[in-house]
Amino acid sequence: MLASIANLSIANQFLIAASVVVFGLMAAVSFYTASQVEQSALKAAGSAGAARMQTSIAPLIRRGAGDAFLFDDQFRRDINSLVGQGPKGQRITNVKIWLADGTAVFSVKAENAGGAVMFDELKAALAGETIVSRTIEEKHGYSQVEKDEALLEIYAPLLINVDGRVILAGEIYLESNMLEEQISRSRAISMIAVFLVSVPMLSLLYLIVRRSGRVIDEQRQTLRESLRNAIDLSIENNRLRVMADNARVEAGKLNERILDQIGADLHDGSLQVLTLVKLRLSDLLSADDLPQSTRSALGKLLDLVSMTLEELRNLSAGLILPELEHVCVREAIELALKRYFEITGCDVRLEVGDDIDLRVHDLSICLYRFVLEGLMNSFRHARGNRQMVRCVFIRGRLYVSVADFGARQVLSSAKEVNRARLGKVSQKRRIRSFGGRMRYFPRPTGSIAVAILPINV
Template sequence: MVAVPLSLRRLGAELSLAWQFAIAGLIVLMAGMAAIGLWVTANIEMAIVQNRADATALFVDSIVSPLSQTLAHQSALDPPAQKNLLAAVETGPLSERFFSFKIWTPEGDVAFSSDPGLVGQRFALQPEMLAALNGEVVAAFDEMAGAEHLVERDSGQELLEIHSPIRDAGTGRIIGVAEFYRPSADIREALSRARLRSWLVVAGVTIAMLALLFVIVARGSNRIDRQRRRLDDQVEHLSQLLAANTTLRNAVDEAAQRAVTLNERYLRRISADLHDGPAQLLAFAVLRLEAIRKGKGRPDDETLVRRSIDDAIAEIRSLCQDLRLPELEGLSGREVALRAIKAHAFHSGATVESALADVAVETQGAKICLYRFLQETLSNATRHAGASRIKAELSPHDTGIMACVEDDGIGFSSEPDPDRPGLGLAGLRERIISLGGRMEITPASNGMPSGTLVRMFLP
């Protein structure tokens, strides 16, 4: 595995996805452009050279082939044919286009040459000669090695070597090969122009491809960045919600634990009230009835027993009145509040001002909480604060409701007294917290010189 330098890894992490693609794509496309450009230019050069060779061979064949037909029957040219060829090469149309000219027999003999010293000599057949004997026109920038190329090599020019087959006019049989050399300056110029155009086309296409792909990837990268930022915001928001839910869950757990403790204290208080009140009165009645049964009763025992039982029943009814709730199902929030206010006014004889909005309270737990809140706070204002003016309100608040009771009494501290651990407000606060709400106790407002304002907020 190839180790990536740390600096490159850091650079890759800092660059956007689009720029990472641009750099990687530039490297890959440049390599591809070089390979494609080399292949295209090589094929274009081959095509240009071959086209020039074919055109030149066709021109030469139109002049040379009629003068070389004697090679179909003999291995040498007649003197008249050599004279005509020499005239065409030195002063005729071939003199303007070619540097030198040779005609070869299929056996490798030089039947004619612009260099008379080569006529009649035999040389080994080269691959280009063999290809021409098979009917191909072959062109190449030859290195011109060998004794048969001495004149061309000494010229110091770059020459294009062309081999073209000579055919029998009657049968089409190849009877020889024409080898001619022409200067390559114009061909090289044409190749340079073709090479430049092909490289410009390949580079333009490559740049256009890279630009188009970069635009596409840049748009995708920007969208990914936006989605990543949106996800980061959502994760942060969810983390905040999780923290808030954790805090709320802990508060609810604590409220539940405190509610259990308060319930135990309620049960102990009810047990003590039953033990110290009705139980004692009923025990006294049982003792007097036992004395009557044994004939040891007193004249007023019947009256005492009746009074004890009546007092016990009265105390039991008083306890039950504090524990039971009227039927709240099917009532609106305003109707629940009215029932609590009327019940307080009936039992205490106090007058309660009210400003109650018609709000919806959906759950039974919220209705009970609203009833208990008004019952407890109104009772505290009357019994403990000695208030002469009490006002109850119910109104919508945010996505829930707000209920409050305000009085002009002596006021009290919201902190529990360790020597007298009360149950009413503490239990009420735990009930409100368990439903996701909160309770606030503050000094009275609205121009009251003293007193207390107790507010409850329920979702």
């Protein structure tokens, strides 16, 4: 049942819950009102019964010899004349008289006469109080008719001596039809009143909740559509991101191949031509019959060709890649340091973590270029500084740093400034092509270039 209720709309769930609460409260209010009416009616009946005892029964009691009370035939006839009197539904059906010790000395129906019994209601009446009870709670002997009709019992002082002590207590039985009618009428009126108030209130609240429920359903549908669109966009974005990553990696591969091809073309083409030109100029300068002005011009031209040839050789050496197909990251960095030593003749300190065993061809090329470019920049602009390369793997990220220690780099010309800027840009592009980032930290005693690459192990 709870599952069925949970599947209902918010408005219907509210209607069920509110109906249970309101009608439960209605029943509670009606029973409380009936209880209060019953208490009030009992008190009124008790006061009226005590007054009837004092006005109708007490004057009939006569004393005999020795202050004994006479409950003779005359007294019985007088009392019997009172039975059946009163308004309909409140007539007297029986009269009992009790002594101070609990002895029943008189009863219209002559039951239990002469028997001594003491109970709470009688004690209260002998103490001067008026008590109203019902025959449904058996306190002493009752006839079957009295039990079935649930009559009212009124206990009250009947005679009081000069000391203020009750010497006789009276008990009269009254019909309770009118009281029951009053209680039923009060319960019905209270239930009708609560119903008439509750139904419009519930109807108004139901309409409000139903309207709010429709708004919530519409918003829920809108949110579901937005969520569906967001999921579709997320899937499309992931697809485009994967495509962009693949395109970036392919572009990096193509760029490295182009650089390698450029280096090979320079080495096999332009460098050989310039070498032949240098040899030819050297042959011309070795002739003995050259004028001094021609010899001087040829010498300057030879120096220029030699300088150009050296620059092209350096460029070609940096562009041509070694065999990096099956090497790990550590071996790629070691190859970069070896190539740097071949070009410059300078040793570099290397620190690599023992837990690094990555074999990704494109990543090896990227780190080879990054380390070699960083070392060459340091060699060109801070020659004489001590150099160190460090590689560590921490929390899913690979950190590769190229540092030099000694003197701060000094760029003497605009050409060197532009060349250094282009070198840093190319390094950053290589690192970004793998989803990483590069940081450069110039210091008074050198510089540090750090590449941070995310690695999915």
